Amino acid sequence: MMSQEEVKILADYIAENALRNTHQRFDVLDVFINSEGHFSIEELHELVKKKYPKASFSSTFRAMQVIEKAGLAARISGVDGVFRFEHLYKHQNHGHLVCTQCGQIIEYDNSKIIKLQKKIAAAHHFEPIRFGAKVRGICRNCQVKR
Ligand SMILES: [Zn+2]
Numbered sequence: 001m002m003s004q005e006e007v008k009i010l011a012d013y014i015a016e017n018a019l020r021n022t023h024q025r026f027d028v029l030d031v032f033i034n035s036e037g038h039f040s041i042e043e044l045h046e047l048v049k050k051k052y053p054k055a056s057f058s059s060t061f062r063a064m065q066v067i068e069k070a071g072l073a074a075r076i077s078g079v080d081g082v083f084r085f086e087h088l089y090k091h092q093n094h095g096h097l098v099c100t101q102c103g104q105i106i107e108y109d110n111s112k113i114i115k116l117q118k119k120i121a122a123a124h125h126f127e128p129i130r131f132g133a134k135v136r137g138i139c140r141n142c143q144v145k146r
């Protein structure tokens with residue numbers, strides 16, 4: 001089930017920015033929030049179509065841009081310029097292992113790394129906004145194929 005909090009955040013953002021209040025945006029939010037993982041816009045659109053067969057690619061694309069601006073989704077750049085969306089709201093900080101062969105993204109707990117990055121930032125009087133710890137490499141499946 002989609003949490004009412006996320007629906008409210010999106011509805012508030014749409015109202016504050018005087019955007020058109022289309023049901024497609026909430027359909028896309030519904031599918032996105034209920035799908036745990038990292039999705040390219042194409043993958044996400046496939047999921048949206050399963051539940052809402054009339055959805056068009058451009059409406060999914062535009063909806064995700066609004067959902068991202070409302071602070072509910074974050075973009076992670078994958079391999080070959082393909083970016084993927086993941087949940088941002090109430091999603092704990094984590095690092096990513098990105099496979100350069102198949103594009104798979106694995107999450108790991110990066111709380112220790114963030115602690116260290118905070119120390120480093122403080123030492124430089126630097127105010128961090130977003131922490132990242134991305135590692136590129138080759139996933140287990142792709143290692144077997146080599
Ligand atoms: Zn792989």
Ligand SMILES: [Zn+2]
Nearest residue numbers: 086094096107
């Ligand atoms: Zn992630």
